[in-house]
Structures are given as structure tokens and as C-alpha cells.
Amino acid sequence: MDEELEFADDAGRHFARQYGMAPMTGRVIGWLLLCEPQQQTIAELAGALRASRSAVTSAISELEEWSWIQRTRTAGERVDRVRLAPEVWLRVLDNQAEYASLGALARRGLDLMAGQPAERRARLEELAEFTKFLAERMPELAVEWRARREALHRK
Numbered sequence: 001m002d003e004e005l006e007f008a009d010d011a012g013r014h015f016a017r018q019y020g021m022a023p024m025t026g027r028v029i030g031w032l033l034l035c036e037p038q039q040q041t042i043a044e045l046a047g048a049l050r051a052s053r054s055a056v057t058s059a060i061s062e063l064e065e066w067s068w069i070q071r072t073r074t075a076g077e078r079v080d081r082v083r084l085a086p087e088v089w090l091r092v093l094d095n096q097a098e099y100a101s102l103g104a105l106a107r108r109g110l111d112l113m114a115g116q117p118a119e120r121r122a123r124l125e126e127l128a129e130f131t132k133f134l135a136e137r138m139p140e141l142a143v144e145w146r147a148r149r150e151a152l153h154r155k
Helices: 002-019 023-034 042-049 053-065 088-093 096-112 118-154
Strands: 069-072 081-084
Touching: 002 023, 002 042, 023 042, 023 053, 023 081, 042 053, 053 069, 088 118, 096 118
Parallel strands: none
Antiparallel strands: 069 081
């Protein structure tokens, strides 16, 4: 159990560092990656992570906004259970709205810099081209990932 909690702590640090998430949000992701059963109540998560229910609830709310988790409730139960969404990693990969938004921001910056020297516009031009590249390539990668995921689940 201590190694599992350490893994959740490591996940918390990873997601905080890489994605700017609150460490508790990353800890919840880490725990949901290895817990059994895979569906957990808020109380179970709080107990396992040695955290307050309010901290876990906030983390779950954040993950829910990003569609990273699913909530379910079994008939007759008065509590929700959460688990990582089955295609969570595909959502991270195939996030066209994010690329479009970032590309629009870059183009807006380029409009503001119209008439400025190329050196001043270079970073924005690179960002605009990068988001265009992502928008073009990520759908192909998503198709490849779906096929690989299906093969993994057939094992």
C-alpha cells in the first residue's frame, strides 16, 4: 500500500509539473491508474490518498471538466463512483479545440504585429505553424492509437 501511495504522489508531482494541475488532481489520476476496484467513491479515494474529502472532490471536479473521468452510480447506492474515462489518453492526444484555440491566439498576435520586423513576428509565426502541424497530424495519430489500443485490449 505504501508503494501505491508513493506512486500516486509521484503522479501528483508529474501532472503538476507537466500540466500545471494541482498535485491532488495528479494524485487522484495516479490512484485511479492502479486501484482495485477501478471505480472508487470520494470517501475511498480520500482514505486511500490520506487526504480530505474536499480536496478529492475539488480534484474530481477539475478532472470532470476535462472529461478525464466518468461518474457512475449503482442503483440503490447513494454515492457516486469515479474512474478514469476509458479513452482518456485519446482525449489528450486528439484535442482539436486546444490546437485551434492556441492557433487563433497566435494569429491574433500576428495581426497585432502586422508591419513589425520578421524577428519580432518569428515566435508567433512558429506557434501558428506548430498548431497547424498538430491539427494536421494528431487525427492520424489518434487513428493509430485507437488501433493499437484495440490490439492491446484483445490480448
